[in-house]
Amino acid sequence: MKVPLTWLTEYVDVKLTAAELAERMALTGTEVERISHAGLPATGGNLDRFIVGKVASRDRHPNADKLSLCQVDTGAGTEQIVCGAANFQAGDKVAVCLPGGLLPGRDEPLSAAVIRGVESRGMMCSEAELGLSTEAEGIMILPEDAPVGGRLADYIPLSDEVLELEVTPNRPDCLSIYGVAREVAAITGRKLKPPPAGEADPRGDDRIDEIISVGVADSDLCPRYGARLIAGVKVAPSPPWLKARIVAAGMRPVNNVVDITNYVMWTLGEPMHAFDLARISGRQLMVRRAVKDEEIITIDGTVRRLSAGMLLIADAEKPVAVAGIMGGETSEVSAGTTDILLEAANFQGRSVLETSMALGLRSESSTRFEKGLDQELVPQALAMASRLMVEIAGGRLVPGQIDIQQRPFLPEAVPLRTDRVEALLGIAVPVAEIEAILTRLGFEVEEKEDGLLVLVPSFRADVEREVDLIEEIARVFGLELVPPTLPSGMRVLGGLTSGQAVRRAAVRALAERGLSEIISYSFIMPDFADRLRLDPGDERRQVVALANPLSVEQSVMRTMMLPSLLGTLAANLSLQNQDINIFEQGRIYLPVPGEKLCDERRVIAGCLSGSLKGHSWLAGGGEADFFAGKGIVEALFASVAGSFSVERAEETFLHPGKSAAVIAGGRRAGYVGEVHPLVLEAYDIDIPVVAFEIAEAELIASSAGIIVFADLITYPASFQDLAIVVEEDLPAAEIVKVVREAGAPLLQTVRVFDVYAGGSIGDGKKSVALNLEFRSADRTLTDEDVASVRAAIIDALKDKLNAALRE
Amino acid sequence: MSGDLRKQLEAHAGLALIYEEAWAEIERAETTAGLEEARVKHLGRKSQLSSLLRSIPELPAAERPVVGKFGNQVRTVLEAALAERKKVLEAAELERRLSRESVDITLPGQPFPRGHLHLITQTLWQIEDFFSGLGYRIAEGPEVETDYYNFTALNTPEGHPARSLHDTFFVEGKPEVLLRTHTSPVQIRVMEKEDPPVYVIIPGRVYRRDSDATHTPMFHQVEGLAVDEHITMGDLKGTLEAFAKSMFGAEREIRLRPHYFPFTEPSVEVDVSCMICSGAGCRSCKYSGWLEILGAGMVDPNVFGFVGYEPDEVQGFAFGMGVERIAMLRHGMTDLRMFYDNDLRFIKQF
Numbered sequence A: 001m002k003v004p005l006t007w008l009t010e011y012v013d014v015k016l017t018a019a020e021l022a023e024r025m026a027l028t029g030t031e032v033e034r035i036s037h038a039g040l041p042a043t044g045g046n047l048d049r050f051i052v053g054k055v056a057s058r059d060r061h062p063n064a065d066k067l068s069l070c071q072v073d074t075g076a077g078t079e080q081i082v083c084g085a086a087n088f089q090a091g092d093k094v095a096v097c098l099p100g101g102l103l104p105g106r107d108e109p110l111s112a113a114v115i116r117g118v119e120s121r122g123m124m125c126s127e128a129e130l131g132l133s134t135e136a137e138g139i140m141i142l143p144e145d146a147p148v149g150g151r152l153a154d155y156i157p158l159s160d161e162v163l164e165l166e167v168t169p170n171r172p173d174c175l176s177i178y179g180v181a182r183e184v185a186a187i188t189g190r191k192l193k194p195p196p197a198g199e200a201d202p203r204g205d206d207r208i209d210e211i212i213s214v215g216v217a218d219s220d221l222c223p224r225y226g227a228r229l230i231a232g233v234k235v236a237p238s239p240p241w242l243k244a245r246i247v248a249a250g251m252r253p254v255n256n257v258v259d260i261t262n263y264v265m266w267t268l269g270e271p272m273h274a275f276d277l278a279r280i281s282g283r284q285l286m287v288r289r290a291v292k293d294e295e296i297i298t299i300d301g302t303v304r305r306l307s308a309g310m311l312l313i314a315d316a317e318k319p320v321a322v323a324g325i326m327g328g329e330t331s332e333v334s335a336g337t338t339d340i341l342l343e344a345a346n347f348q349g350r351s352v353l354e355t356s357m358a359l360g361l362r363s364e365s366s367t368r369f370e371k372g373l374d375q376e377l378v379p380q381a382l383a384m385a386s387r388l389m390v391e392i393a394g395g396r397l398v399p400g401q402i403d404i405q406q407r408p409f410l411p412e413a414v415p416l417r418t419d420r421v422e423a424l425l426g427i428a429v430p431v432a433e434i435e436a437i438l439t440r441l442g443f444e445v446e447e448k449e450d451g452l453l454v455l456v457p458s459f460r461a462d463v464e465r466e467v468d469l470i471e472e473i474a475r476v477f478g479l480e481l482v483p484p485t486l487p488s489g490m491r492v493l494g495g496l497t498s499g500q501a502v503r504r505a506a507v508r509a510l511a512e513r514g515l516s517e518i519i520s521y522s523f524i525m526p527d528f529a530d531r532l533r534l535d536p537g538d539e540r541r542q543v544v545a546l547a548n549p550l551s552v553e554q555s556v557m558r559t560m561m562l563p564s565l566l567g568t569l570a571a572n573l574s575l576q577n578q579d580i581n582i583f584e585q586g587r588i589y590l591p592v593p594g595e596k597l598c599d600e601r602r603v604i605a606g607c608l609s610g611s612l613k614g615h616s617w618l619a620g621g622g623e624a625d626f627f628a629g630k631g632i633v634e635a636l637f638a639s640v641a642g643s644f645s646v647e648r649a650e651e652t653f654l655h656p657g658k659s660a661a662v663i664a665g666g667r668r669a670g671y672v673g674e675v676h677p678l679v680l681e682a683y684d685i686d687i688p689v690v691a692f693e694i695a696e697a698e699l700i701a702s703s704a705g706i707i708v709f710a711d712l713i714t715y716p717a718s719f720q721d722l723a724i725v726v727e728e729d730l731p732a733a734e735i736v737k738v739v740r741e742a743g744a745p746l747l748q749t750v751r752v753f754d755v756y757a758g759g760s761i762g763d764g765k766k767s768v769a770l771n772l773e774f775r776s777a778d779r780t781l782t783d784e785d786v787a788s789v790r791a792a793i794i795d796a797l798k799d800k801l802n803a804a805l806r807e
Numbered sequence B: 001m002s003g004d005l006r007k008q009l010e011a012h013a014g015l016a017l018i019y020e021e022a023w024a025e026i027e028r029a030e031t032t033a034g035l036e037e038a039r040v041k042h043l044g045r046k047s048q049l050s051s052l053l054r055s056i057p058e059l060p061a062a063e064r065p066v067v068g069k070f071g072n073q074v075r076t077v078l079e080a081a082l083a084e085r086k087k088v089l090e091a092a093e094l095e096r097r098l099s100r101e102s103v104d105i106t107l108p109g110q111p112f113p114r115g116h117l118h119l120i121t122q123t124l125w126q127i128e129d130f131f132s133g134l135g136y137r138i139a140e141g142p143e144v145e146t147d148y149y150n151f152t153a154l155n156t157p158e159g160h161p162a163r164s165l166h167d168t169f170f171v172e173g174k175p176e177v178l179l180r181t182h183t184s185p186v187q188i189r190v191m192e193k194e195d196p197p198v199y200v201i202i203p204g205r206v207y208r209r210d211s212d213a214t215h216t217p218m219f220h221q222v223e224g225l226a227v228d229e230h231i232t233m234g235d236l237k238g239t240l241e242a243f244a245k246s247m248f249g250a251e252r253e254i255r256l257r258p259h260y261f262p263f264t265e266p267s268v269e270v271d272v273s274c275m276i277c278s279g280a281g282c283r284s285c286k287y288s289g290w291l292e293i294l295g296a297g298m299v300d301p302n303v304f305g306f307v308g309y310e311p312d313e314v315q316g317f318a319f320g321m322g323v324e325r326i327a328m329l330r331h332g333m334t335d336l337r338m339f340y341d342n343d344l345r346f347i348k349q350f
């Protein structure tokens, strides 16, 4: 909302500079986005160089046919000015820019010049040069009442500081100059002047309701509909002052009729519409809901197909306006229009909002109506507009008016317990101060035994409850006065849950091992499932899809992290980044049939494509292979004192021989494995990648929690190495399992420290070397103790795995 | 050497010769290896001295005691000299070895690369730690949310103009399901489940259908909620002031500007004094001296109504902040989109 300061001061005599006022408004709840300047530059006395002049004489330029040589009375004397325009004569009042004057949008001030051998001391300005219109046909001729020698800016509001407000949706009253003036009066303590009033006198012996009939069929969507008739107007350009106002508000002057409706809207906040009476078929209007597929060409020239239920205004044949949003082309005011039906109405906000959104059509009118407007503006706006029509467009106000109102306005009475003000704000506000603030804001306040009874004015429909009143008091009283405190008597415990702590430990462990965290969008491209070669029946193909994505690349919620990771990896590769080892903690989104919401599971996933050891002159880095990935998963579980086992994974996107399902607590917790070459190809990745994804819930469940002390010191452990030869395809885990069972309870840990095939081992065989740790909790083990367990282990290995002891 | 020994050696020429020769070789040895050679030669099992001592029984009876006594004395003296010399040579050799082993200390050390947490995570943790220190818990909730929790229960019913301020992503086929536009719906879920007092913060991802230089379609918020018997606007101000000081420095101040949110009343926007110019005015703060960091307010009684709290018995405050904005202000970042480009050159800076 643009608020030109000179327009505002018509209604409140504020004594602050624009910057001071903006600061005060910001601190009381009206955000000022910026302060801009409209029209003539005002600095350096520039406005003194633009004055009202009177052409004393106009003669042909001695050396140029198309130029004239004028003597112009500037009040202080007469200046000789050479002019190229033809639309004026001696006696006309004109806008004169004296040498030194700077026009809007120019870099250099005007200087006296010699034009074709004749001195010219100034310039007679066109509207375009002054910023009042886009096209310039000749110079601007001022009305007869313009005071010769006076500053132009005092006669026409040509130069203004403009406050650009960001009005919150609860304050549609501030979408008007008068509403802002009321707010400014309240927050500065200055007096608010009365609203623009004054009626035009109706003339003639006809009556509006004899000329046109108006009905409201759907009064739920149109609580009030008012209209007046102005006969015999002359559609013409607006006078300069009106054009200046329209331009300063950021609109474009059109003609006097349209400019007046816009001017009234800006002043009072009530959108208006002017119909050409002659083009209203059947001399009748009906406000009603559209039926399906009714069409209207709006004044922007677009055909709009309406849905059933949208509110429109129709004449005997067709829709003539989409209510509160935009008028139709057929009944638009044009140059030949003489009789005007002025509409001011109150349309239901929600209906306007929904229609505007459905049509994709927003206007100054719809942005006001959609917030819910004050019904009482209807007669005010009609009175102001019809007076201006008569004054400016030369029409006659036809007696009578249309005003169809569902029910008259009755102010709400809201009780205010004054002690609640301090209880909520934490600062005491004296009752007299409360009353003063509310009164300045337009409320009526009555003192009652148990507090105040506050009557809410029609323009503050947003205030309904005690707490709304307290907000009004707080913002005007000053939040800077509220003392900062902390809640007293807290009876709760804060901190991370154990799950949250585990999550942090896990994430930290990954970062400590050299993986960097990425955060990628939760929505991805739907083709991920094909790129990952997921089976047609794979449930991860079932996605939560967005109805209105920004792009197809961000159109479905991910059901796995790998696509995000591979995408990020590929992007970093193309940036020439090295050792791309990344992870993400986040959610996957799995639809649940029959449920509104999906199953959102937190996972930790990553992929490695480079060395975790870095590169240096000392030695090269090591590959991102299956065991690097598995080692990271081991570190992840170790960080939470958890454990896992593996099974062969059957994931289409992983290398079939170098991938594993991660099992924790008997449940599948995720996977680790080298990414399938075809998947890498689909993501334009030309280096090997190993990936993992672990469900956070399983990680947390596997966490041992508080670690229970075990005495590893008092009775020392005994260590033995054991090398066996087994079938080459026997998994190490099975060997370890047999050893563990046979070695219990003295055997504490088993560690595979060497695996070797070939050489003297024999075809199809491998040698596996184990390091065994024996320990008793209550004594130091003897050689005999260990020897007998070792023998039992060897027997079991021979028995169950057909293993041979390697000497 | 004692005069006595010397005299005896002179008396026994063979022993003297052995002694002189051995002594000289020990003194001459320049390396521990040479010294070892001398030891083997003069004191080893095959040395002249050992042979002489072994042959004592065969000597004439008169010579036996002399050779026996003084031969052993010679051995002792030579062994001591040998040990002494060995120490000297070893010390010299160690010194030579160490000086040979000198490295180029200006070469870089062995790398032990570490990874980096995303700046958003680091900022989130810092915010979480601040509030958990004040006694807040960390609550979480769904990102794919219903219209009811995201809007209606937050006092933003259908048709409310504030809804159009949120550019919402909707879920296909389910018009009442959307991606949450703020973390505030979790407020409702927490209050539905728990009786007051409630002190929680709610971090998480949120989504708005907007993408340009200053908007990403996904970003992070931390919502805060305190509901108790006597919570005041002053408590909100004090809490946020402490927060601002913790995040941006002890000398920071805050100010509250009245604002509008449907689910708080009164509502405020909170500015922190500019950390770049300390309030004097600069480009970052658009010469105002203040930077907006979050929105807040007293929980609207209607919201309490939705969760079944008695509006006359409890009051509370809520606030919501954009984590990206906090991180950008703290670290002097200017381009929001860098957070989600995931360029490792950016991530590894922090």
Ligand SMILES: [Zn+2]
Pocket (backbone or CB within 6 Å): B274, B275, B276, B277, B278, B279, B280, B281, B282, B283, B284, B285, B286, B287, B289, B290
């Ligand atoms: Zn600054």
